Amino acid sequence: MLSYILRRLLLLIPVFLTVSIIIFGIIHLVPGDPIDNLNRIGSSPEQRAIIAARYGLDKPIYQQYFIWLSQLAQGDLGNAIVMRRPVADLLAQNIPFSLRLGGAALLFSTLLGIAAGTLAAIHKDTRIDRSVMAGILLGSTLPSFWLGLLLILLFSVELGWLPVSGARSWQAIILPVLTIGLGGTALVARVTRIAMLETMQKDFVMLLHAKGLPARRIQLRHVLRHAMMPVVTILGLRIGWILGGAVTVEFVFARPGLGTLLIKALNQHDYPVMQGCLLMLAMAVMLGTLIGDIVQAAMDPRVRHALT
Amino acid sequence: MALLDVRDLSINIHGIRPLDGISFALDKGEILGIVGESGSGKSLTALSVMGLLPLIGGRIERGSVSFDGRDLTHLPENDFRKLRGKRIAFITQNPMTSLDPVMRVGAQIDQMATLHLGLAPKAAQARSIEIMEKLRIPEAATIYHHYPHQLSGGMKQRIVIAMALAADPDLIIADEPTTALDVTIQAQIVDLLAELVRERGVALILITHDMGVVAQICDRVVVLYAGRIAESNRVDAVFAEPRHPYTSALIRCIPREETAPGSLVGIPGAVPSVAHYPNGCRFHPRCERRGEPCGAIVPALAQPESGGELACHFPGGAA
Amino acid sequence: MTSISMTSTPSRWQSFRRSTAGKVLLTPKGGIAGAYLLILVLVALLAPWITPYPFDAQELSIAAQAPSMAHWLGTDEFGRDVLSRIMYGARTSLSVSITAISVSVFIGMALGAAAGYFGGMFDRGVTSAVDLSWSFPEILIALILVAIIGPGLTSTMLAIGVAYLAQFTRLTRSQILSLKNETYIEATLNLGAGHFHVIFRHLMPNALAPVIICGMLATGDAIILEATLGFFGLGAQPPVPSWGAMMSAGSALIFKAPWVIIFPGLAVAVTVVMINLFGDALIRALDIRAKLREG
Numbered sequence: 001m002l003s004y005i006l007r008r009l010l011l012l013i014p015v016f017l018t019v020s021i022i023i024f025g026i027i028h029l030v031p032g033d034p035i036d037n038l039n040r041i042g043s044s045p046e047q048r049a050i051i052a053a054r055y056g057l058d059k060p061i062y063q064q065y066f067i068w069l070s071q072l073a074q075g076d077l078g079n080a081i082v083m084r085r086p087v088a089d090l091l092a093q094n095i096p097f098s099l100r101l102g103g104a105a106l107l108f109s110t111l112l113g114i115a116a117g118t119l120a121a122i123h124k125d126t127r128i129d130r131s132v133m134a135g136i137l138l139g140s141t142l143p144s145f146w147l148g149l150l151l152i153l154l155f156s157v158e159l160g161w162l163p164v165s166g167a168r169s170w171q172a173i174i175l176p177v178l179t180i181g182l183g184g185t186a187l188v189a190r191v192t193r194i195a196m197l198e199t200m201q202k203d204f205v206m207l208l209h210a211k212g213l214p215a216r217r218i219q220l221r222h223v224l225r226h227a228m229m230p231v232v233t234i235l236g237l238r239i240g241w242i243l244g245g246a247v248t249v250e251f252v253f254a255r256p257g258l259g260t261l262l263i264k265a266l267n268q269h270d271y272p273v274m275q276g277c278l279l280m281l282a283m284a285v286m287l288g289t290l291i292g293d294i295v296q297a298a299m300d301p302r303v304r305h306a307l308t
Numbered sequence: 309m310a311l312l313d314v315r316d317l318s319i320n321i322h323g324i325r326p327l328d329g330i331s332f333a334l335d336k337g338e339i340l341g342i343v344g345e346s347g348s349g350k351s352l353t354a355l356s357v358m359g360l361l362p363l364i365g366g367r368i369e370r371g372s373v374s375f376d377g378r379d380l381t382h383l384p385e386n387d388f389r390k391l392r393g394k395r396i397a398f399i400t401q402n403p404m405t406s407l408d409p410v411m412r413v414g415a416q417i418d419q420m421a422t423l424h425l426g427l428a429p430k431a432a433q434a435r436s437i438e439i440m441e442k443l444r445i446p447e448a449a450t451i452y453h454h455y456p457h458q459l460s461g462g463m464k465q466r467i468v469i470a471m472a473l474a475a476d477p478d479l480i481i482a483d484e485p486t487t488a489l490d491v492t493i494q495a496q497i498v499d500l501l502a503e504l505v506r507e508r509g510v511a512l513i514l515i516t517h518d519m520g521v522v523a524q525i526c527d528r529v530v531v532l533y534a535g536r537i538a539e540s541n542r543v544d545a546v547f548a549e550p551r552h553p554y555t556s557a558l559i560r561c562i563p564r565e566e567t568a569p570g571s572l573v574g575i576p577g578a579v580p581s582v583a584h585y586p587n588g589c590r591f592h593p594r595c596e597r598r599g600e601p602c603g604a605i606v607p608a609l610a611q612p613e614s615g616g617e618l619a620c621h622f623p624g625g626a627a
Numbered sequence: 628m629t630s631i632s633m634t635s636t637p638s639r640w641q642s643f644r645r646s647t648a649g650k651v652l653l654t655p656k657g658g659i660a661g662a663y664l665l666i667l668v669l670v671a672l673l674a675p676w677i678t679p680y681p682f683d684a685q686e687l688s689i690a691a692q693a694p695s696m697a698h699w700l701g702t703d704e705f706g707r708d709v710l711s712r713i714m715y716g717a718r719t720s721l722s723v724s725i726t727a728i729s730v731s732v733f734i735g736m737a738l739g740a741a742a743g744y745f746g747g748m749f750d751r752g753v754t755s756a757v758d759l760s761w762s763f764p765e766i767l768i769a770l771i772l773v774a775i776i777g778p779g780l781t782s783t784m785l786a787i788g789v790a791y792l793a794q795f796t797r798l799t800r801s802q803i804l805s806l807k808n809e810t811y812i813e814a815t816l817n818l819g820a821g822h823f824h825v826i827f828r829h830l831m832p833n834a835l836a837p838v839i840i841c842g843m844l845a846t847g848d849a850i851i852l853e854a855t856l857g858f859f860g861l862g863a864q865p866p867v868p869s870w871g872a873m874m875s876a877g878s879a880l881i882f883k884a885p886w887v888i889i890f891p892g893l894a895v896a897v898t899v900v901m902i903n904l905f906g907d908a909l910i911r912a913l914d915i916r917a918k919l920r921e922g
Contacts, residue, residue, distance in 0.1 A: 138900070207406045
């Protein structure tokens with residue numbers, strides 16, 4: 001198992017390098033002088049010289065990349081131009097909020113999605129199935145920021161139950177989680193439903209019926225357990241999407257977090273901050289996929305044994 | 309009174325009728341073979357008796373299935389479920405795909421005793437291992453903790469058989485229990501089944517396409533073709549003088565050393581699909597003895613003096 | 628089918644019913660969705676002539692007014708008519724999404740066909756690039772691109788096009804691969820046909836339907852992506868009306884004038900749902916669900 005995890009980590013290295021090259025390249029691809037892009041406009045020649053030295057801007061571009069990469073390895077992502085603080089500090093300050101929101105949304109959409117998908121699969125082709133499917137269609141097509149705004153309108157403005165924005169109280173996380181969670185729930189429910197329906201066609205399920213096990217027990221203990229494997233894989237692949245949802249939704253709810261920070265940086269042309277946020281998000285996507293694979297391997301005895 | 313009595317059974321799946329007027333009976337300690345090529349309706353017969361047709365969207369349209377004097381066709385699902393596994397056990401065609409891949413095999417056997425006999429988990433485990441040992445599974449206590457993918461095909465089939473035996477059933481239905489296995493293992497499994505019937509006095513329905521296996525262990529045989537009975541009789545009588553041309557053909561293509569196991573090289577053509585059943589006798593397009601009435605008139609299922617039942621316009625042998 | 632229609636000379640109605648268009652439009656889902664999309668496209672095309680007010684007619688005296696007979700969907704913070712702006716917004720949303728997706732489908736098909744047909748190093752390169760971008764959410768790819776090019780409609784289009792490129796390339800490649808080894812393709816090559824001929828006359832026509840439907844469904848997602856970027860202030864810049872930008876401005880007025888947010892969002896939501904329903908009806912009519920799954 002450990003060697004499997006290590007092997008998967010090694011496979012991520014080329015992906016990480018490619019992504020880091022693209023993110024590093026932002027500074028050089030945007031129009032204008034990199035020094036201007038890394039500094040405040042109208043800065044003094046001394047400041048410009050400091051920047052040039054720090055990023056090795058007089059050296060060939062591949063050397064600049066390695067300088068950037070080694071600074072990155074030491075946790076140094078440069079200084080924010082507009083916010084005027086080390087990018088690492090800004091990230092450290094914002095990441096916990098995003099993790100909390102993303103984690104809660106993931107938990108919410110996993111539980112609700114599995115429940116809804118199971119319900120639909122067990123009652124295939126009935127009114128229950130059709131209502132769940134309609135919910136899935138809506139959940140996967142409504143723009144999440146709009147949904148967030150509607151929820152604010154309903155629960156905060158009209159009913160006054162929950163705070164409109166911010167992250168000061170625990171109640172403040174409820175609406176953002178609902179907003180991101182709906183898309184995730186739709187996805188998990190759809191995969192659960194299809195996986196369960198496919199599993200129900202298998203020979204071993206027929207034999208379980210022949211053994212005289214109650215239908216509900218077969219569906220909930222055996223079929224669902226089986227159907228969980230594709231669900232875990234998809235969830236792993238989609239952790240990035242849920243984080244992507246967090247980007248949007250944080251902004252709508254004016255919550256601190258990576259997403260809000262990134263949008264702010266994009267609007268202010270604060271390139272070092274942009275790079276830091278994008279790098280963190282990309283790494284979260286890669287780790288999500290990895291975790292999904294590992295959990296799936298741990299769940300399936302066939303994979304587990306093949307690995308040891 | 310017979311343990312299982314199936315009379316004039318017809319079933320309906322999505323508006324088509326893949327089984328039409330099937331009858332047979334069997335007693336405790338008897339082995340009944342149901343023979344035919346794939347598409348004859350053998351497995352559907354098994355599902356009908358097990359009450360599992362609804363799983364594939366089917367239902368019994370006509371006829372009766374009585375077990376131990378009880379009509380099963382109108383039994384509520386919850387009562388039927390308590391019969392399944394406990395009194396009527398099932399052995400599936402493909403042991404490779406018949407076990408839950410993410411559950412230890414021992415636990416899958418235990419389910420039977422905890423569910424049907426109300427045993428505590430510990431007692432169920434002891435019982436499962438005991439049954440596994442009786443089935444000559446080596447190191448049963450170790451195998452008990454294995455997952456299906458760690459076992460060979462023959463071993464998996466023994467697990468499925470152990471599962472079938474776990475609740476002491478009166479009737480076992482084995483649907484092609486050896487098709488997916490190696491030739492040498494096939495013989496072992498067939499012997500094992502025959503031994504169980506002798507020792508425990510259970511009734512066994514053996515579904516197969518291999519007349520050789522029928523000759524080896526069955527007492528009586530029902531030959532199905534395209535959802536109807538071609539003929540049925542005592543096995544010795546059928547082999548002495550097959551009356552239906554389809555039976556003769558099946559006997560002719562008993563796999564010998566030189567042919568690939570399970571292949572039916574002897575009969576040209578294939579069983580027609582349910583949507584394309586021919587008029588008259590359904591076997592007539594492939595029949596060597598076909599004559600005037602075969603393409604137009606369905607031969608009636610008669611009970612000739614030579615025993616059993618027979619549906620043919622030009623019966624061979626003594627009939 | 629052809630022999631039937633030749634001998635019995637069916638009425639126009641019958642032949643319409645049997646055609647793909649008939650199969651789509653005569654189902655309740657496909658019919659309603661088709662009608663909605665047709666009207667939407669007409670509104671987008673004719674917006675300058677049919678809107679009740681010009682999209683930029685400001686009148687501060689009637690700012691942030693609730694829906695009324697004069698302004699059916701209310702007015703925004705500058706007193707502009709929300710309905711008129713939504714109608715113009717359809718123009719922006721549809722033209723941006725459709726242009727971006729069309730170009731992306733075109734490039735994706737070319738890349739996918741070449742990769743699938745020729746194989747080798749080129750195929751490996753394309754496949755790993757596709758796999759890489761496949762594993763990142765579209766919004767992240769779009770934000771990286773906006774980071775490089777800067778905000779605006781051009782970068783929105785580019786971001787959408789690149790974000791969905793992987794999907795089309797992958798699908799085309801798998802379609803081409805599944806057809807490439809058919810005997811008739813080999814026979815055609817043996818008869819002396821060039822690669823170009825084989826790709827365009829024999830392989831592409833078969834791959835076309837699934838890829839186009841995939842593109843259509845992606846247009847729905849693209850509308851959301853466009854609106855999201857607009858909402859972040861990274862898409863359409865004022866005063867160009869876009870559904871996302873309208874909501875962005877409206878979010879400041881959420882207490883005072885919620886209709887400024889509700890209606891543009893509703894336009895996005897309904898449009899996307901309708902595109903999905905129409906696509907679904909089309910998939911059913913052409914019976915290509917299995918093909919779409921391969922990708």
